[in-house]
Amino acid sequence: MQNTLMEDRQLSSTPKFSAKYVPFNADSNSTESYHLDEIIYRSTSGGLLDVQHDMEALKKFDGKYWRSLFDSRAGKNTWPYGSGVWSKKEWVLPEIHCVDIVSTFEGNSNLFWARRFGKQVVGMNDLWVKNCGVSHTGSFKDLGMTVLVSQVNRLRRLNKPVVAVGCASTGDTSAALSAYCAMAGIPCIVFLPANKISMAQLVQPIANGAFVLSMDTDFDGCMQLIREVTAELPIYLANSMNSLRLEGQKTAAIEILQQFDWQVPDWVIVPGGNLGNIYAFYKGFHMCKELGLVDKIPRLVCAQAANANPLYLYFKSGWKDYKAVKAKTTFASAIQIGDPVSIDRAAYALMNSNGIVEEATEEELMDASAQADSMGMFTCPHTGVALAALIKLRKKGVIAPNDKTVVVSTAHGLKFTQSKTDYHSKQIADMACRYANSPVQVKADLKSVMEALSNFLQQHSKS
Known part of the structure; x- marks a missing residue:
């Protein structure tokens, strides 16, 4: 806590x-704008809102300063800057007080070289996986929920009319929201498709005490109801x-970028459902470029x-x-969304990063x-979608063998x-399950x- 106070005084x-x-x-x-302490989700025209930072204030410090600051905080135990999110506090929620922050030191997830998959499956030398599922609740949703619930904590301290936080979810959103609400002592309400x-x-969410x-109905039906x-x-919307x-x-x-020592990869592949995440990645990369930490952004x-x-x-x-x-039903249930809220954000991100969209069938994923x-x-089905997209883009020659690529x-x-x-038990109708690995039933005797x-052993000696 002493280090936190020193850093607060320095800032x-x-x-x-x-x-x-x-x-x-x-x-x-x-000229339309709103303070972050206002409870608002849409502009006067009904469109989405965005968080806009005072870039002129941030630009008073050069890229070298920001790289050094972020690197100095990474993986440390100083509250709250040891979090992968709050180590970038000035770029996230610059005005929130540290006492309002609700954090499990999320982020700092490993970026590993998928050497064997890269070489044997897609013929690549420089394939990496950003393992955002290694987090407190087991998904990347923790990165957003620490920010949202921290701001709700602040709003309640300011006596704003917030009695609970609610979301529609296909699973991971509700897990993250309910966990962070439980840590903060804030009631949580979850709408799930049965x-x-x-x-x-x-x-x-059940274990975390959510209602x-x-x-x-499906996710889109749950989303419509939670908005209504x-x-x-006075329930704060967390979608x-x-x-x-x-x-x-x-x-x-x-x-x-930090994990690559501020070298920019050629490609970043992100599974997309409600499509906020693809825009979030674009926003993070673009902010680094605008503030001079890097000189380009990935496709x-x-x-x-x-x-x-x-x-x-x-x-x-x-x-x-x-x-x-x-x-339709998909094994990648978290992205089973037909009317995504962030469609305009996603299109903007892709158009401004020379990006593309690829799809994967159920069998492919x-x-x-x-x-x-x-x-x-050991991947989730959504990562399977991203990997299947990579396989298809490699076959088409869109992604080259030596392109540095992050899934x-x-x-x-x-x-x-x-x-x-x-x-692995080949119980999926109309699917060959080509890579199934079923247990072999044998009698309990040595022979x-x-x-x-x-x-x-004979099969493996031939391979």
């Missing part, structure tokens, strides 16, 4: 950093239309499940014809995930054990065991 002698809500992608003549999320995901409503409810009751979450999520992009790829692919169809139309779709698992990566893994594979079990082992 107090520098220009005052600030941020505000503005309409997303507003005209340069727009029978559409894994048991491992359902148990998290869970299971509804006979939060318009009527990604709330731009505070993106401020935390963008720090994963900054972390990637972004948004990977969608073919069963929930409105952004892919929009991209294929040349960004001319967007239509929401009715999302499950096969890609199984291949990765067999090489020790963002968004959740922990242990949340999706049922789908993995079904795959049977030796025969099975002999067959196994």
